Amino acid sequence: MTTQLNLVYFIGIGGIGMSAIARYLNKAGVKVYGYDKTQTPLTRQLEAEGMHIHFMDEAENIPVDTDVVVYTPAVPSDLELMRAVKSRGLPLLKRSEFLNYLIQLKQTIAVAGTHGKTTISGAIAHILNHSIFGCTAFLGGIAKNYQSNLILNPQSNVVVVEADEFDYSFLKLDPTLAVITAVDADHLDIYHNHEALRDAFADFSGKIKTDGILLIKKSVIMPERLQQGVKRYTYSLEEEADFMPLNLQLHSGMFSFHLKTPKGVIRNLQPLARGRFNLENSIAAAAATWLFGVNEEEICKGINSYTGVVRRFDQRIDLPGLTYLDDYAHHPKEINACIESVKEIYPGRKITGIFQPHLFSRTRDFMDEFAKSLAALDTLLLLDIYPARELPINGITSAALLKKTNLGDKHLLSREGLLDFLKKNPIDVLLTMGAGDIDQLIVPIETLLNENYRG
Numbered sequence: 001m002t003t004q005l006n007l008v009y010f011i012g013i014g015g016i017g018m019s020a021i022a023r024y025l026n027k028a029g030v031k032v033y034g035y036d037k038t039q040t041p042l043t044r045q046l047e048a049e050g051m052h053i054h055f056m057d058e059a060e061n062i063p064v065d066t067d068v069v070v071y072t073p074a075v076p077s078d079l080e081l082m083r084a085v086k087s088r089g090l091p092l093l094k095r096s097e098f099l100n101y102l103i104q105l106k107q108t109i110a111v112a113g114t115h116g117k118t119t120i121s122g123a124i125a126h127i128l129n130h131s132i133f134g135c136t137a138f139l140g141g142i143a144k145n146y147q148s149n150l151i152l153n154p155q156s157n158v159v160v161v162e163a164d165e166f167d168y169s170f171l172k173l174d175p176t177l178a179v180i181t182a183v184d185a186d187h188l189d190i191y192h193n194h195e196a197l198r199d200a201f202a203d204f205s206g207k208i209k210t211d212g213i214l215l216i217k218k219s220v221i222m223p224e225r226l227q228q229g230v231k232r233y234t235y236s237l238e239e240e241a242d243f244m245p246l247n248l249q250l251h252s253g254m255f256s257f258h259l260k261t262p263k264g265v266i267r268n269l270q271p272l273a274r275g276r277f278n279l280e281n282s283i284a285a286a287a288a289t290w291l292f293g294v295n296e297e298e299i300c301k302g303i304n305s306y307t308g309v310v311r312r313f314d315q316r317i318d319l320p321g322l323t324y325l326d327d328y329a330h331h332p333k334e335i336n337a338c339i340e341s342v343k344e345i346y347p348g349r350k351i352t353g354i355f356q357p358h359l360f361s362r363t364r365d366f367m368d369e370f371a372k373s374l375a376a377l378d379t380l381l382l383l384d385i386y387p388a389r390e391l392p393i394n395g396i397t398s399a400a401l402l403k404k405t406n407l408g409d410k411h412l413l414s415r416e417g418l419l420d421f422l423k424k425n426p427i428d429v430l431l432t433m434g435a436g437d438i439d440q441l442i443v444p445i446e447t448l449l450n451e452n453y454r455g
Contacts, residue, residue, distance in 0.1 A: 005067050009090075010034035011081055012072035013053055014043045016149055017164065018095055020138040021070065023150040024102070026051055033063055035081055040440075059084030066090055070098045073167040074389050096169035099138065103159045109135075109288060110173050112163035112204055113181025113217075115334055116281050119273065119312050120179060123285030125151045125160045127302030131294045135160050141309040141328070163204065165197065166190065170204050177213040178205065179288050181281075183222045184333055189361040189390075198222045213291050215243075215284065233262070235287045237280040243287035245279070253345040255279045259286050266296045273308035274315065275341035282306075311439060313341065316446050322453050323349075323429045326442050330358040330435035332369035339376045342431055349429045353377040354418065354441075356434030357385040360393040363401060371404035377431075380410040381418055386436025415441065422448055 008025055012018050013034030019042055026032045032051040036043055043053050054061045057080045062069070068091040071082065085092050093101070111121045118141040125137035126145055134156035139149045151160075163170035163178065166187055183201050185194040198221075206225035208214055214226060218236035226232065235243040245257035246265065253274055259266040271282040285306075286299050294302075308314070317324035323346060329338045335355070342351055355374060357363045363370065363385055374380050382405075384398050402412050413421060418441070422430075427449060432438055 005030045007031040007033065007063055007066050009062055009066045009069045010071070011069065011079065011085075012036060012075045012095075013046065013051070014038070014040055015072050015074065015095075016042070016140050016142075017138070017162070018070070018072050019043075019046055020140075020149040021095065021099060021102070022046060022051060023049065023148070024136070024138070024152065027150075027152055031063075033061075033066070035061065057081055062088075062090075068093060068098070070095055073169075076389065094167075094169070094172075096164070096167075096172040099161065100172040100174075103161065104174070106136075106157055106159040108173060108175045109158065109160045109177045109179075109292065110163040110170070110175035111160070111179045111181070111288075112165065112170050112201065113179070113220075114165065114184045114186045114331065115337075116181040116277070116284070117162040117164070118309050118328075119278060119281045120181065120284045120288075121160050121162050122151075122309050123273075123282060123303065123306050124179075124288050126306045127285060127289040127294060127299055128156075128158060128160065128292070129153060130302040130305070131289070131298040133158050133292065133294065138162070139309070140164070141311060143309055144307040145305070165200060165204075168200055171200070171207060173204075174207050174209055175212065176209050177215070177288060177292055178208050179284055180205070180214070180216040180220055180222075181284060182217060182333075183220050184331065185365070186331055186362070188365045189359070215288050215291060217280075217284070233287065233291060235280075235283050237276070237283060243283055243290075245283060248279075250344070259283065261287070261290055266290070266299055269300060269303050271303055272306060273313065274345060275313040275338070276344060277337040277341060278308065278313055311442075313338065316442065317449055317453075319453060322427060322449060324427075324432075324446060324449055325430070326432045326439075328435055329433040330362070332366050332373045335370070335373040335433060336376070338431065338433060339373070342429060343376075346429050350378045351429045351431060352379040352381065352427055354381045354383065354430070354432045354434075354438070354445075356383040356436050356438040357398060357401065358435040359388055360385055360390045360396045363398075364393055364396045367396075367401060367404060370401055371406070374401075375406045377407065378409065380405060380407055381421060382410065382412050383415070383418065383434070383438065384412075386434065386438070388436065419444060419448060423452065427452075 014036035135158040137151040137160040202223040211229035
């Protein structure tokens with residue numbers, strides 16, 4: 001489909017999903033221009049790859065020979081750029097609409113769910129590229145094995161994508177095989193209530209092509225609207241399911257297991273990605289690729305060599321007496337899973353958690369749940385809420401969340417205050433969590449901890 005395009009302009013090109021599509025077009029020889037609010041390491045990488053990016057909301061930066069403009073719903077609708085695109089009559093597509101345009105003739109594996117999408121998508125893509133199928137993948141994070149959010153295999157007709165529920169984006173897809181990982185309440189600024197979110201996932205299940213496949217976590221409760229001939233399978237870490245682990249063992253923080261399938265057992269799976277939730281992600285990826293037709297040897301090779309995704313239980317430092325992990329957790333259930341995994345891998349050690357809440361609306365909707373999750377830490381270092389696309393909501397602050405959190409050792413800190421705290425206080429296990437711009441603190445924190453350790 002890229003042969004019909006000469007120049008594509010992206011509004012919000014620095015977003016993780018947008019940049020994967022921009023990279024795909026750039027590799028195909030399409031001219032790529034775009035705008036983002038802030039320069040980041042990712043936008044600098046895109047520029048180094050030959051893309052043209054500006055950071056001022058100025059309409060004159062849209063090239064006159066633009067074929068189509070792609071935007072993310074996360075950008076404000078009152079941007080001068082958006083008004084200019086509409087006044088000039090340029091074709092304007094949401095990211096999800098444009099992605100579907102690019103992949104509509106491909107065999108698509110789509111991973112949906114309120115948790116785990118990126119890690120599972122990356123693992124599926126990695127396994128497929130160790131098989132006869134191969135694939136191209138558009139990811140919502142940087143896969144460590146490839147150091148990119150785009151895994152490109154032009155010879156393959158298979159595409160792996162994350163089916164994002166935000167703004168109903170996943171309803172633009174028509175997958176051959178779909179995975180649903182979780183349907184927990186989230187994005188209530190869009191859906192307003194949990195029932196509406198479940199209903200959207202039901203609609204997504206109805207988008208699976210006739211005679212396709214649904215793989216769903218056993219514990220997920222939602223209506224389903226499967227088309228005729230769609231086969232349904234379940235996976236689980238803890239319940240009886242079509243795909244489940246056997247002989248599960250934990251040694252030195254790493255899991256190993258055999259995987260029960262509907263026709264037998266895949267032996268000796270040893271995922272490199274740590275954490276019990278990543279173990280479940282490995283089960284989902286192995287199950288999806290088995291259902292797609294990948295053989296057991298290829299699945300084993302792929303799972304056992306997949307190193308995971310940056311900012312997904314990402315071990316930054318592992319020294320005697322000092323461990324630093326970073327995670328994208330921004331929902332109470334993700335925080336629970338993250339802290340529980342740290343406690344399982346590092347029993348008896350003191351855990352200091354840094355959390356940056358993401359969105360005023362999410363903080364409002366889950367204030368009590370966040371407080372309960374964060375209370376499982378030994379020490380909480382809380383940053384101000386990252387607003388993203390939102391305006392402040394009266395009474396919804398990090399100070400209010402801190403007050404609700406039943407923990408003795410808790411602190412509300414600025415960025416500068418955070419680094420000063422880490423410099424002056426001993427750290428055993430440190431965990432950073434959040435989906436905002438907390439990622440910009442990872443390298444400074446890592447540098448400071450290493451300097452402190454060396455004395």
